[in-house]
Amino acid sequence: MIEFEQVSKKYASGHEALSNLSFSLDNGEMAFLTGHSGAGKSTLLKLIANIERCTTGQVRVAGQLLNRMPAYQIPFFRRQLGVVFQNHHLLMDRTVYDNVALPLIIEGERPKDIGRRVRAALDKVGLLNRENYRPVMLSGGEQQRVGIARAVVTKPKLLLADEPTGNLDPLLSREIMNLFADFNRVGTTVLIASHDLALIARMPFRVMTLKEGQMIRTGKERTHGG
Amino acid sequence: MVAKARKGAVARKIRFTERRDAWLRHHKMLAVDSLVQMLRKPLSSMLTWLVIAIALSLPALMYLFLLNIQSLVEPMHEGAQLTVYLEKSVSDKAGMDLAGDLNLRPEIFVADFISARQGLDEFRVYSGLNDVIDSLDSNPLPGVILVQPLNDDLIAVESLKILLESLPNVTEVQLDLIWVQRINQMSQLAKSLVGFLSVLFSMAVLLVVGNTIRLAIESRKQEILVVKLVGGTDAFVRRPFLYMGFWFGLAGGLVAWLFISICYFILRDPAEKLFQSLGDQYHLISLNLTGVLLLLFASVFISLLGSVVAVGRHIKAIEPT
Numbered sequence: 052m053i054e055f056e057q058v059s060k061k062y063a064s065g066h067e068a069l070s071n072l073s074f075s076l077d078n079g080e081m082a083f084l085t086g087h088s089g090a091g092k093s094t095l096l097k098l099i100a101n102i103e104r105c106t107t108g109q110v111r112v113a114g115q116l117l118n119r120m121p122a123y124q125i126p127f128f129r130r131q132l133g134v135v136f137q138n139h140h141l142l143m144d145r146t147v148y149d150n151v152a153l154p155l156i157i158e159g160e161r162p163k164d165i166g167r168r169v170r171a172a173l174d175k176v177g178l179l180n181r182e183n184y185r186p187v188m189l190s191g192g193e194q195q196r197v198g199i200a201r202a203v204v205t206k207p208k209l210l211l212a213d214e215p216t217g218n219l220d221p222l223l224s225r226e227i228m229n230l231f232a233d234f235n236r237v238g239t240t241v242l243i244a245s246h247d248l249a250l251i252a253r254m255p256f257r258v259m260t261l262k263e264g265q266m267i268r269t270g271k272e273r274t275h276g277g
Numbered sequence: 278m279v280a281k282a283r284k285g286a287v288a289r290k291i292r293f294t295e296r297r298d299a300w301l302r303h304h305k306m307l308a309v310d311s312l313v314q315m316l317r318k319p320l321s322s323m324l325t326w327l328v329i330a331i332a333l334s335l336p337a338l339m340y341l342f343l344l345n346i347q348s349l350v351e352p353m354h355e356g357a358q359l360t361v362y363l364e365k366s367v368s369d370k371a372g373m374d375l376a377g378d379l380n381l382r383p384e385i386f387v388a389d390f391i392s393a394r395q396g397l398d399e400f401r402v403y404s405g406l407n408d409v410i411d412s413l414d415s416n417p418l419p420g421v422i423l424v425q426p427l428n429d430d431l432i433a434v435e436s437l438k439i440l441l442e443s444l445p446n447v448t449e450v451q452l453d454l455i456w457v458q459r460i461n462q463m464s465q466l467a468k469s470l471v472g473f474l475s476v477l478f479s480m481a482v483l484l485v486v487g488n489t490i491r492l493a494i495e496s497r498k499q500e501i502l503v504v505k506l507v508g509g510t511d512a513f514v515r516r517p518f519l520y521m522g523f524w525f526g527l528a529g530g531l532v533a534w535l536f537i538s539i540c541y542f543i544l545r546d547p548a549e550k551l552f553q554s555l556g557d558q559y560h561l562i563s564l565n566l567t568g569v570l571l572l573l574f575a576s577v578f579i580s581l582l583g584s585v586v587a588v589g590r591h592i593k594a595i596e597p598t
Contacts, residue, residue, distance in 0.1 A: 102506075102597050123510070130508035140503045154507045156306075157298020234539070 058108035086261035133202030133214035311520035329529025409426030486583030522584025
């Protein structure tokens with residue numbers, strides 16, 4: 052599903068966020084991406100979502116080479132992904148329903164299908180009774196769950212999450228992570244960037260570790276004898 | 278194999294109709310949505326409408342004013358006429374022959390000979406100076422030929438005048454109604470001025486709408502980012518702002534029409550009075566249906582153009598980082 056081949060990313064400022072990084076994530080796999088802040092987690096996710104482009108190397112996602120993807124194709128590529136952002140990126144002046152419906156409207160779904168699928172997604176994250184609320188009226192955990200509902204409403208093959216439990220208490224964090232595990236169980240490939248090592252350690256998934264732009268563990272090593 | 282290919286073609290066709298339906302659905306939704314959004318903030322929208330309306334009604338009113346002036350001047354203009362004074366020695370017969378010759382010329386519509394005697398009789402009736410005229414030893418008036426040119430335009434008339442002056446036995450040629458020509462020239466000048474001002478005011482509308490759309494884009498930057506992040510195309514992001522420009526144009530055009538109508542109702546009575554004193558055939562010209570449609574079309578077109586420019590410049594720049 053995701054394939055990095057000797058990928059480096061150097062910003063215009065000269066800072067090298069990722070250097071010579073290679074890994075792959077299989078179809079239907081779920082993995083965590085950890086590392087200190089500034090290790091390159093966000094950059095890596097941005098390369099996958101084609102928000103940034105790598106300086107050298109090759110990035111392949113869902114069979115598509117992102118390096119030279121023309122700009123007009125990027126929106127259609129992004130519709131194949133579900134992305135959960137650390138700061139939610141919700142529309143504050145719209146209802147929860149409208150926020151979750153947005154990707155479906157962009158895809159041009161029929162109105163009656165939109166209603167059905169939005170409610171299914173909200174039901175999944177436990178916010179069915181909040182559909183007419185605005186995001187400001189919700190707690191941080193609820194806002195995050197709205198973001199997750201929006202990411203999964205199109206049933207993407209690949210789900211990316213950047214610090215989805217960033218400001219949440221341990222109990223809520225655990226709930227959110229379980230939610231991602233549920234999606235993975237039905238076949239979605241999931242990649243979550245998180246520095247919540249305690250939580251990650253308790254979950255039975257592959258862990259990749261970044262340090263100063265390099266992958267020091269791909270989680271495929273058998274050294275731990277799991 | 279064939280069946281498979283046909284199935285593929287059918288699938289593609291379905292996909293195409295689905296996409297077209299989705300596209301139409303989005304347009305329909307946005308058309309209503311952007312109108313509702315504009316009406317929800319009537320105060321700030323109204324400012325834009327007013328600016329558009331003022332900028333458009335000014336040249337439109339000037340144009341109407343010109344049309345009215347022209348409608349007053351034009352009937353007089355048709356009477357442009359040259360008076361050819363003949364030498365006193367020319368006999369009535371020679372004068373009549375000359376008029377007959379002139380009638381054959383292509384640039385002359387009609388030439389009438391008025392003998393010295395006829396002229397004096399007319400003058401007598403017209404002036405009421407019977408006694409004075411009777412006391413004259415001889416008729417002081419020369420024979421005259423009145424010439425109506427076929428072509429009213431000033432250059433043609435002037436060249437005809439030179440031609441007539443060069444004829445033998447002609448002492449003087451007088452061009453009547455020259456002031457009508459002058460007014461006509463001035464109205465031509467004013468027409469160009471109105472045209473130029475219309476372009477200027479249209480540019481003002483363009484800039485105002487462009488700026489309003491730019492601010493709208495700026496205030497919805499976060500939304501644009503989110504839409505782009507979840508796979509919205511540039512066209513999708515652009516659409517609501519183009520509809521916004523469309524509604525601004527339509528509303529501005531309607532308000533401009535309102536302004537012009539108000540002006541018409543204020544001016545109608547005094548203007549009609551003035552016109553009636555000039556003759557029954559004169560009436561105040563107002564905006565007709567074509568004019569109204571043209572005004573609305575221009576308003577919508579210019580506003581849409583303004584939003585296209587603004588959207589083109591500012592939406593591409595908003596990209597998630």
